[in-house]
Amino acid sequence: MTGVTQLWPSRFDQNEFQIVPDIRNTGLWRSNFLTEAERFALEQAATPPKRFEGHRDIICEADKAENLLLVTSGWVCRYTCAPDGGRQVTALLVPGDIANLDSLLFSRVTYTVRTLTPATIVALPRSRALALVDEYPGIARAFTALAIIETAIASKWMLSLGRRSAHGRIAHLLCEIVTRLGVKGEKDIIVPFPLRQEQVGDVLGLTAVHVNRMIRQLRGEGLIDISDRGLRVCDLVALRHAAGFDPAYLQMNQYIDAATRSTPDVA
Amino acid sequence: MTGVTQLWPSRFDQNEFQIVPDIRNTGLWRSNFLTEAERFALEQAATPPKRFEGHRDIICEADKAENLLLVTSGWVCRYTCAPDGGRQVTALLVPGDIANLDSLLFSRVTYTVRTLTPATIVALPRSRALALVDEYPGIARAFTALAIIETAIASKWMLSLGRRSAHGRIAHLLCEIVTRLGVKGEKDIIVPFPLRQEQVGDVLGLTAVHVNRMIRQLRGEGLIDISDRGLRVCDLVALRHAAGFDPAYLQMNQYIDAATRSTPDVA
DNA sequence: CGAATATTTGAGGCCTATCAAAGTGAGTGG
DNA sequence: CCACTCACTTTGATAGGCCTCAAATATTCG
Numbered sequence: 001m002t003g004v005t006q007l008w009p010s011r012f013d014q015n016e017f018q019i020v021p022d023i024r025n026t027g028l029w030r031s032n033f034l035t036e037a038e039r040f041a042l043e044q045a046a047t048p049p050k051r052f053e054g055h056r057d058i059i060c061e062a063d064k065a066e067n068l069l070l071v072t073s074g075w076v077c078r079y080t081c082a083p084d085g086g087r088q089v090t091a092l093l094v095p096g097d098i099a100n101l102d103s104l105l106f107s108r109v110t111y112t113v114r115t116l117t118p119a120t121i122v123a124l125p126r127s128r129a130l131a132l133v134d135e136y137p138g139i140a141r142a143f144t145a146l147a148i149i150e151t152a153i154a155s156k157w158m159l160s161l162g163r164r165s166a167h168g169r170i171a172h173l174l175c176e177i178v179t180r181l182g183v184k185g186e187k188d189i190i191v192p193f194p195l196r197q198e199q200v201g202d203v204l205g206l207t208a209v210h211v212n213r214m215i216r217q218l219r220g221e222g223l224i225d226i227s228d229r230g231l232r233v234c235d236l237v238a239l240r241h242a243a244g245f246d247p248a249y250l251q252m253n254q255y256i257d258a259a260t261r262s263t264p265d266v267a
Numbered sequence: 268m269t270g271v272t273q274l275w276p277s278r279f280d281q282n283e284f285q286i287v288p289d290i291r292n293t294g295l296w297r298s299n300f301l302t303e304a305e306r307f308a309l310e311q312a313a314t315p316p317k318r319f320e321g322h323r324d325i326i327c328e329a330d331k332a333e334n335l336l337l338v339t340s341g342w343v344c345r346y347t348c349a350p351d352g353g354r355q356v357t358a359l360l361v362p363g364d365i366a367n368l369d370s371l372l373f374s375r376v377t378y379t380v381r382t383l384t385p386a387t388i389v390a391l392p393r394s395r396a397l398a399l400v401d402e403y404p405g406i407a408r409a410f411t412a413l414a415i416i417e418t419a420i421a422s423k424w425m426l427s428l429g430r431r432s433a434h435g436r437i438a439h440l441l442c443e444i445v446t447r448l449g450v451k452g453e454k455d456i457i458v459p460f461p462l463r464q465e466q467v468g469d470v471l472g473l474t475a476v477h478v479n480r481m482i483r484q485l486r487g488e489g490l491i492d493i494s495d496r497g498l499r500v501c502d503l504v505a506l507r508h509a510a511g512f513d514p515a516y517l518q519m520n521q522y523i524d525a526a527t528r529s530t531p532d533v534a
Numbered sequence: 535c536g537a538a539t540a541t542t543t544g545a546g547g548c549c550t551a552t553c554a555a556a557g558t559g560a561g562t563g564g
Numbered sequence: 565c566c567a568c569t570c571a572c573t574t575t576g577a578t579a580g581g582c583c584t585c586a587a588a589t590a591t592t593c594g
Contacts, residue, residue: 080422083511086430090422102415105408111422133408140407141372141400147414148369154421155347155357155378161428162472163353166582196540205429210582212542244350433550463572477550479574 023070023122027096027149031142038138045128046070049120054194058099058121059113065103067123071095074119075194079202080111089203090157091150094180101147104129117194161205164244166214169204171243174224178233179247186236193231218242290337290389294363294416298409305405312395313337316387321461325366325388326380332370334390338362341386342461346469347378356470357424358417361447368414371396384461428472431511433481436471438510441491445500446514453503460498485509 023029023046029039049072052058059065061080076093078100090111093099099113103126133140156176160169181191197215198208206214218224223239225232233239240247290296290313296306316339319325326332328347343360345367357378360366366380370393400407423443427436448458464482465475473481485491490506492499500506507514 078422080426082426082430084430088426088429090425102419105412105415110419133411134404137401137404137407140404140411144400144407144411144414145372147411147418148372150418151414151421152369152377154418154425155345158357158421158424158428159347159349159355161425162355163349163351198540207583208541209543209584212540213582216542465572474551475573476552476575480550483574 023072023124027146028070028098028139028142031145033138033141033145035136035138038132038136041132041136042124042139045124045132047123047125049122052115052119052121054115054117054119057112057114059109061110061112063109064107065100065109065126067125068101068103068129069099069113070122070124071097071099072120072122075116076113076119076121077116077199077203078111078113087202088205089199090154092177092203098146101143101150104133104143116199166204166206166210167217168243169206170200170211170214171218171223171239172245173200173204174231174233175236175240175243175245175247177231178236187234189233189236191231191233192229193226194229290339290391294413295337295365295406295409298412300405300408300412302403302405305399305403308399308403309391309406312391312399314390314392316389319382319386319388321382321384321386324379324381326376328377328379330376331374332367332376332393334392335368335370335396336366336380337389337391338364338366339387339389342383343380343386343388344383344466344470345378345380354469355472356466357421359444359470365413368410368417371400371410383466433471433473433477434484435510436473437467437478437481438485438490438506439512440467440471441498441500442503442507442510442512442514444498445503454501456500456503458498458500459496460493461496 023043029042034042047067052074054074058069058076071093073095076097076099077089078091078093079087079089081087091097091099099121100109103109129143133143153176156172160172164172177193178189178191183189183191195203196208197211200206200215201208201211204211215224215226218239219226221242222234223242224234239245290310296309301309314334319341321341325336325343338360340362343364343366344356345358345360346354346356348354358364358366366388367376370376396410400410420443423439427439431439444460445456445458450456450458462470463475464478467473467482468475468478471478482491482493485506486493488509489501490509491501506512
């Protein structure tokens with residue numbers, strides 16, 4: 001009994017934001033739906049990893065997208081702009097995530113994908129991905145799972161954007177990041193935090209100025225400290241409490257019914 | 268050349284919120300990924316339609332969900348609550364939509380599904396849906412497409428919640444509803460609008476009082492009129508302009524690359 | 535070291551929430 | 565047919581959270 005396989009990446013080199021830049025470090029690969037044959041087929045289909053600098057647009061709104069982009073190191077985001085120019089980040093992508101899952105089916109993207117740090121990306125040509133989806137049920141199911149998880153995260157973000165105060169939104173985002181990075185422990189956690197305050201604002205629907213004030217307030221409350229591109233969480237339990245954060249929602253492996261797995265636990 | 272098949276339902280009886288309560292009126296069925304054999308298999312797997320009254324919870328947060336719920340008539344929503352009790356609607360479901368797509372893979376839901384009007388729902392047992400997904404690539408692809416579309420809509424909602432004024436949010440929501448209901452024309456459109464002002468607030472992250480003021484303002488601007496459970500859009504072009512609404516985003520069929528279809532247009 | 539980019543701080547104002555109450559309309563029962 | 569109730573809409577007054585504009589300080593980078 002090996003326990004539950006991870007859908008989210010669990011490890012993250014703290015200094016370099018580097019993990020093995022390989023399709024084997026993606027959520028697609030790590031999902032527990034894949035057989036060995038499917039893993040092999042996936043690996044054959046992926047292109048070699050490509051390196052991007054920080055703060056670079058990788059795909060722009062209305063671009064044609066012929067590849068799925070699998071983030072294997074670094075932080076990336078997806079955003080769209082309101083008519084007045086306001087920017088809204090709609091997804092934060094860490095190693096293991098697919099930046100443009102919808103490009104599996106849609107030929108144009110309706111958002112911009114941008115690196116937040118230097119990042120490594122593996123491309124999966126859409127034509128090959130589609131062929132794999134038709135041939136291998138496990139791969140099809142893994143894609144579906146990723147899409148469903150995206151929706152679950154989006155739902156939580158909508159709850160934050162619609163019903164939480166600025167204070168609560170920031171606390172909640174920090175809890176989410178700590179959880180998604182797979183950190184263990186609850187006291188004096190330190191994780192990389194490459195987001196600028198303006199980018200935090202773009203995620204949470206706030207201005208950079210107000211983000212600054214709220215971060216200072218959280219610091220004053222002894223909950224966190226952000227400095228030098230790093231986040232220190234003094235007391236994760238207290239932060240969760242302030243955020244109203246339920247740590248279970250991202251560990252969705254727990255909820256995946258055993259019956260839905262291609263590779264049952266019991267032989 | 269028959270044009271593009273619909274993923275969204277296009278017709279909607281104005282008085283009764285009724286369409287044929289049948290799996291054939293769902294987005295799953297109407298997607299253009301399905302072969303005849305797949306359609307037949309789907310139809311066999313679905314349960315007979317069941318009728319629900321308005322304002323009833325169908326699944327509650329933390330419930331186990333053994334069925335996928337396909338809305339075939341009426342309006343339904345999905346919502347979650349913040350710790351302080353604030354409610355946030357995360358999806359509006361009209362005939363054709365699946366209320367709990369994530370139940371395909373997760374055994375518990377993290378939200379409540381509630382009817383907004385009397386509604387008819389067809390259930391698809393998860394075990395059968397999973398079997399279909401493994402056996403039929405077109406069905407797998409249709410599920411993936413629905414999940415991806417949900418994410419696309421959620422992204423738009425996040426943009427509204429994060430970066431639009433109350434005035435713009437309401438205008439945008441009304442545009443979305445008109446589009447999703449498949450209305451043609453641009454002048455003096457009348458569609459059913461069963462949402463209470465408090466529910467509009469729960470969708471848009473506003474209070475009912477402020478929703479009321481903004482609706483009155485939109486009315487004063489000669490853009491819309493809401494009365495008697497109906498919405499009248501005087502000038503859809505003007506409303507879209509006020510909302511910064513791009514009508515293309517919901518008609519995602521356009522973007523589905525021909526190569527991704529199971530049933531090509533050209534023989 | 536200098537320029538550009540982020541963070542921090544302050545003052546003032548607008549948008550939206552909150553609290554409260556009156557008005558409206560549908561449904562019920564006498 | 566008319567009280568009566570209940571739920572929703574409308575209106576008003578007030579308060580507060582977040583934004584805007586502006587400038588000083590700190591940090592990064594060439």
